[in-house]
Amino acid sequence: MSHAITVHAFGGPDVLTWEERPLPVPAAGQVRVRVTLTGVNYADLLARQGRYGNAAPPFTPGLDAVGVVDALGDGVTGLSVGQRVACYPVGGGYATHVLASATLCLPVPDGVPDESAAALTMLATAYGILTTAARLEPGESVLIHAAGGGVGHLAVQYARALGAGRIIGVVGSEARAAFVRDLGVDDVIDRHREDFAARVQDITGGRGVDVILDSVGGDTAERGAGVLARFGRLVTYGHAGGRPGLIPTAPLHRECRAVIGYSNGTLRQHRPEQARRTTLEALDVLARGGVRVHIGARVPLRGAAEAHRIVESGRVEGKVLLTVG
Numbered sequence: 001m002s003h004a005i006t007v008h009a010f011g012g013p014d015v016l017t018w019e020e021r022p023l024p025v026p027a028a029g030q031v032r033v034r035v036t037l038t039g040v041n042y043a044d045l046l047a048r049q050g051r052y053g054n055a056a057p058p059f060t061p062g063l064d065a066v067g068v069v070d071a072l073g074d075g076v077t078g079l080s081v082g083q084r085v086a087c088y089p090v091g092g093g094y095a096t097h098v099l100a101s102a103t104l105c106l107p108v109p110d111g112v113p114d115e116s117a118a119a120l121t122m123l124a125t126a127y128g129i130l131t132t133a134a135r136l137e138p139g140e141s142v143l144i145h146a147a148g149g150g151v152g153h154l155a156v157q158y159a160r161a162l163g164a165g166r167i168i169g170v171v172g173s174e175a176r177a178a179f180v181r182d183l184g185v186d187d188v189i190d191r192h193r194e195d196f197a198a199r200v201q202d203i204t205g206g207r208g209v210d211v212i213l214d215s216v217g218g219d220t221a222e223r224g225a226g227v228l229a230r231f232g233r234l235v236t237y238g239h240a241g242g243r244p245g246l247i248p249t250a251p252l253h254r255e256c257r258a259v260i261g262y263s264n265g266t267l268r269q270h271r272p273e274q275a276r277r278t279t280l281e282a283l284d285v286l287a288r289g290g291v292r293v294h295i296g297a298r299v300p301l302r303g304a305a306e307a308h309r310i311v312e313s314g315r316v317e318g319k320v321l322l323t324v325g
Contacts, residue, residue: 004095010050026073062093126154127282138163140210148176161290221245294318
């Protein structure tokens, strides 16, 4: 038998229910992974609330997991029972055992601890928005919203590893300001105390920034597009603010600016081989010491509701993990 967290009805953290279920059996091309750690992503909170994709109860949340392969489906090559892997599960990662496509089940590089690999979705997203979407060039400036969060704190480090010039981090508290400064941010903007768009113009001498990473949407995206430099790119990869942005097109073509959307989930679903390559590259930078995953909290899988409350509160920086076993 195995156990998993199930959502039977949309709602608050208390709808996350611990349940026993039969041990899943891998189909052809799949592997079964005995989970040691799974990560909490903001998308998990949205799914629980009924605000993410096509999730419909009953379902198990969770976009990623780390563990050990303990069964192989027909036709699987390149993986073996007992191998340590990180994966994008089929059917949710909040479980003691998960199934995953062999394509999206990746060996964890030597020297990378399970806790770091458990941030798989955040690692791949942070790396992908800078490379696949923004096509960051060495020396370019980057503005990162929610720089102290899960994806944000990794994007700061990947930007530095990729050769970014000036890195500007937008945060919501003094604690997070200190956190991102330690990560290597050059300039910090407190969104509660400062007008971020005005500060960007001040910091850049009116030139604007080359790349903006925006997970907020709404007014933040609209005003951000206005402080892009010529040939600048705004990458939108979420709408934590509750609504999408409405961006005028005239300034885009006049200044050769671009607004680009990015979704790691869409990449996994429609271009799994590309998702695999992006994730392997992100893990390689991690293995070489270019990025450090900050673990903000560890909570037993059975206490998933408390983990969601922690993320919603904004009390911690970095990644929140669910431990199994």
